[in-house]
Amino acid sequence: MSIIHTPDPAEATGPIAEIYAKDEQDLGYVADYTRVLSANPEAYLAWEQLVKAIVAQLGVRRYELVTLAAAQGVHSEHCRLAHGRKTLKVIDEQQLEPIARDYRDAGLSEAEVAMMEYAERVSTESASMTEADSLRLREVGFTDREIVDITLAAAARNYFSRAIQALAVRVEVPPGISDRLRGALLAPL
Template sequence: MSILNVPSDAEATGLTAEIFADDIRSMGHVPSHTRALSLNPEAYVAWDSLTGAISSSLGVRRYELVTLAAAQAIGSDHCLLAHGKKALTVLPEDQLLAVARDFHDAGLSPAEVAMMDYAVKASTDAAAMTDDDSLALRELGFTDREIVDITLAAGARNYFSRVLLALAVDLDVPEGLSPALREALLAPPPARPSNSR
């Protein structure tokens, strides 16, 4: 549980009140991560603008798949649950369950699997990445902008997830996630051979 003293809905003023109102309109409540990060509302708005620019360029499906891969690699339950819910808008639940269990065996295209592998590597061993990692995406048809967008999506998820983990922000479980999907999203990732992409 976070030690941060965060404003209640009634205490929120100015930009913070606007942020809270946006969440209430879109989700029906203000999640814990919004409350914590609204202590610097200007940074929160900048973050929201950044992720909007990345997802609108990359496309929602790709953005959510990259986000889930990065969040799983980091071990961010916050982002796995939140983006598991968001991914239901672009993936049927049975496929999302398979993605959560092992995206390599979830009926995704080779290009989608490759970009998720790329996001995992960027989240766990970015210093070891070389041009070969980007070239592998290019060979699967990704444009240079898409490669940058995939990298930005993974990097942005690392930033946000690690901030939530460092601040011990309370974990919210979004409504609308089945027990099976919650369990799959929160399960440890499958062990992969160290030489796998």
Template sequence: MSILQTTSEAEAVGATAAAYAADRAALGYVPSHTKVLAMNPEAFDAWKTLQSAIAGSMGMRRYELVTLAAALGLGSRHCRLAHGNKALKFFDEQELLGIARDYRNAGLNEEEIAMMDFAIKLSADSAAMDESDSRRLRDLGFSDREIVDITLAAAARNYLSRTLQALAVDVDMPPKLSEEMRGALLDPLDIRETAAD
């Protein structure tokens, strides 16, 4: 649990109130991460602008796949749940359940699997990456711009996820996410942590 004293919804004004209102409209509630990030509304706005620029360039399906993979590589419950919830706009629930449980055997194409592998490696051990990682994407037909966008999406997820983890921000359970989906999104993280012990 975070030690930070966030602004309550009733007391929020200005940019903080606007951030809260945007999440209430989009999600039906204000997540804990918004309450923490809104403590620096200028940085939060810059984050949202960056996120939008990356996602708009690469398309939402690819963006959500890379985001889910990066969150898996980081062991981020926050981002696996939040983006699992968001990804339901671009995948049906059965498809997303398969991706959450084992993306390599979920019917994704080779290009999608490769970019998820790339995002996980970037998130788990970026120091071990070399030109062969980018070359795999190039060999599968990704343009230089697309390789940069995949990298930016994964790296940006590292920024946000590590911020939330470092500040011990509460993990929100999106209310519309089914129990089965919650389990599928969180189980791989438990497996990852057990393997690291």
């Protein structure tokens, strides 16, 4: 799991028990990344609220595509797998597999490809980004609010991915991921 000691689900109380219960309901178990990051339940709950605020404006499909691209940029197998599974709620596996392998050649709209390229760049080269990066998003139809939300979604993914990587959380394959999709999500990044 990690060097961080966390309570077993049966022993968790208060906010940690509530956080664990969400994973148990969704996954059937408590993910190691949830256990580790809920060592600070206030920060974990604030993280969930941040994500809800971003998704409320950006929409689930766009949020998940941005998340997959940002996770690719930060080389997060954890988040590629977890959000590959979550993306299956809005994109079927037949379409998601090519997106996971190469979103630029997966039949996405020009706007979705630009959004994902931007999110990946946030993860790999944010310090060298310029106004031109944001202008590209405007050129393909995104509003200022959407550009901010895309940026926040990518940056939030970097926060979460880097934290679980730094804490040496083991990578888990969530239920509902086929071998083919897992291979696409974990293909060399």
